[in-house]
Amino acid sequence: TQLLEQSPQFLSIQEGENLTVYCNSSSVFSSLQWYRQEPGEGPVLLVTVVTGGEVKKLKRLTFQFGDARKDSSLHITAAQPGDTGLYLCAGAGNAGNMLTFGGGTRLMVKP
């Protein structure tokens, strides 16, 4: 069974601060995805990283896939209240059609 551990579970910061969320596993994944979920809604895909060492940027969000494809991080620069939500990482197995989700990081950005 592949497991993904996210840290921290909760994060409360002030607007303008930077933060990093981590997603770690002992298993290798063919790709890793980050989702964002708002209250009362389903998760929405932010990014998919595929290659070991890959870095992707989405405005103020920077995603990195570890060289060994076992871990990933999400860094947010100058967080804004609109970034508030639950961030989930998910690893895809070799077949690509099954995802293993981490437990999530609940982020609150205070104005």
Add this chain to the structure above:
Amino acid sequence: DAGITQSPRHKVTETGTPVTLRCHQTENHRYMYWYRQDPGHGLRLIHYSYGVKDTDKGEVSDGYSVSRSKTEDFLLTLESATSSQTSVYFCATMRGSDTQYFGPGTRLTVL
């Protein structure tokens, strides 16, 4: 957005009663999934389908059954609901590989 709807959106039922949740998609995606989301556990896979009448068990399938008689519909049934099945249930679909699209969720309370 894969045009996914879930019904009902909220349901309160009593222990021992049968419950069926419906997921409907309009994008003709091959794969469909049922997850449950609980605090501290992220998203856990209950059952999934890789085609009409083709289904398989996920991580937490005990007490649940599914059916897929048409590409667009995936039903999740709790034969005899228990309080431990109180949760938020999400349906997801996938066209090819990796990217899953989620429905808005069904909040189920079993008293």
